[in-house]
Amino acid sequence: MLEVNGLTGGYGDKPVVRKLDFKVQKGTFFGILGPNGCGKSTLLKLITGVLEKQAGEVIIDGKQLEAYDRKSLARKITLLPQQPESSFSYTVKDVIEMGRYPHKKGLFHFYDETDERKVNGVIRLLNLEKYAALPLPSLSGGEQQRVYLARALVQEPAILLLDEPTNHLDISYQIEMMKQIKGLAREKGITIIAVLHDLNMASLFCDEILLMSEGEKVSLSGPKQALSEGNISGVYNTPLMRRDHPTTPKPLITFDFQEKGNWSHNDELVSYKESEEVITISAEGFMKTLTTSEKEEGFSWEKEFKFVKQSQEPVILRSDDNFFFASDNRPSLKRGRLLTDDNNQLLIIKNSRNEIAVLAIFIDGFLQESDFFRLLAKIGRWIGENPYTENKEEEPVIVLAASQRKSEENRSKNALILSLKKLITYGISLELNKEV
């Protein structure tokens, strides 16, 4: 659909876009990413002929860009700007009708039934019926952007370029807009080329991503390869972190935000409190937490861990800062015991049947996510192998929490595992032995 070969162009002597090659297949959602000033917007200007290129070629639908006259080019390719400004007020329908311009010939441009049908079709498609007769400025930013999208669609382009289309919109409009555009690419076979800033939006919606830096191509591939931690951290010159999206097989990008001063140097990581109903473990700062409780999903950051001693419903309640854990319709909890070694703490809570109901480990140190899983597996094995706990019906809920503080002396992972094994074995025997 679109082919760019050795494209070079920009302002003055120093080209902003340098020797760029890429191809976009029909119906693809093609994202262009890169830091500010990397030449994304210039690239769009070169593709649409707003800016004259200095070298290379742009081939649209098998024909050189130069071979098109203005109107026929506008029937092939158009651009949805960030937010076109208008000092005067038009009705929504007036604005959308303007999109028929490239399809009209002659001096007087009579607007006929075909035009009317197409305009109404797009108005319906984008759910703009109730706004059609309103003046454009009376609409919100998101609705206005939809009107401009409608105008672009009425042009019936084969390629729709987007320049940061969701820049001014709140998250709900961003998602709605991107979904709508993605749907167009799929249903109408319109090729979408979008300059995006939001890496996560790009990851979720793009089929292919062109990553640019200083006017040159860094990578061109699907989101998984293009948005590798190395690629994006290098291009944006910022340590970025990549995770996987919880429900969609796409990468999720975020960054390391080290908040200092959360922790002061106390002897103990967490402290134990107990009331009639609840056992509360309070930490000084947030701890990254993983638990085997069915009610929790993946990792979370917690400051308080509450265990309800007596409860009917198997629930974990979560308020903003609290990890609120209610024992299921199991026997009620007894008083817990908090053990401490050099760096870690262990909480064991037994139930009324004298089984271990909760085993919570609090670690002062930094753990990778993979460390959490390895530890969890090991703890499970230790419990299974322990003479006091083997062959027990009831499996304890395991809570694993780490302060994620990076200390100066880097303790080896093996040392941590060894000391935890010691602590847990000791804790279990202490708890269960005594009762026997």
Next chain:
Amino acid sequence: MRNSFIRSITSKLKSKTAVYAGMVLLLAVAFFAGISAGSANITARDILFTIVSIFPWAGTEAQVDPLLAHIILEIRLPRVLLAVFVGASLAVAGAAFQGLLRNPLADPYTLGASSGSAVGAVAVIYFGLSLPMLGMLTLPVVSISAGFLTLILVLAFARMVQRSLAVETIILTGIIFSSFLGAVISLFIALSGDELRQLIYWLLGSVGMRGWNHVYIIIPFFAAGFLLLLIHWRELNAFVFGEQSAHHLGINVGRKKVMILFAASLLTGAAVAVSGTIGFVGLVIPHFVRILWGADHKHLIPLSAMAGGAFLVFADIISRTIIAPGELPIGVITAIIGAPVFGLILISKNRGKLA
């Protein structure tokens, strides 16, 4: 509240015919009022019969006092017609400049075109020029040419500054040229002796005592400029959303922009040539029309023409009756009415009540 808003908009759209009818009526009222107002007492019946009697096939023998008929045909009628065409030209040019430059404050003066015309006219008066073959047409011809020349210079200069001819560059260049030409006019005034009163009077603008010649001069220019702009209504609408946006709609931005500028300066130059500098018509009238009937240039241009024509006729009536038998320059009246009205429009617009 939304609903009533929608209803008022739809009723506005449905009544487009009513709007045009009302505007024609307003223009007719202005026309008759303009002819009858003055020291000689003229009735609508006199006017009708006199005008009909011009046409030989009408067959009505003059039932009007020949003196009155002379006043109507040779003094009042050309004066009113001149006011209509000058007002219409300025308003249409203003509408076009505002749309093209996306600037509600643009008007025929912004681009320096009218300053250029004024310098041409002032030079003719100051030097007492009379070109062979042209005679009394020297002033309008020189004036229109000077206006054009200025516009071409402005565009050439703007292109030198920035090849893409961005709107902001054009406006800035226009302002620079206007200031410079304004200084040239002041220089003429400072150096003038006997011609001073004539110069000042011409600069303040007037549609009086010009006769049919001036009407004949402005009509072709008006027709050409008006038609050119009218067929570019779609392009003008598109330009309102920015040049790049117009480009993406498939508009040949460079060519259409020059075309619209050309047409609008044709109108400005012709108006300035026949009536002097009359301010605020090009600024206020398009605003007013836009607020009442929307920004769509398909209607904005013809409605502005009619409103501008009627407005200038009324302004002319005031200028020659308020201190009768004396006469005020019409530019004074348009500015005295126009400036405060424009201020009010700005205030209410910014408060979101209108527009």
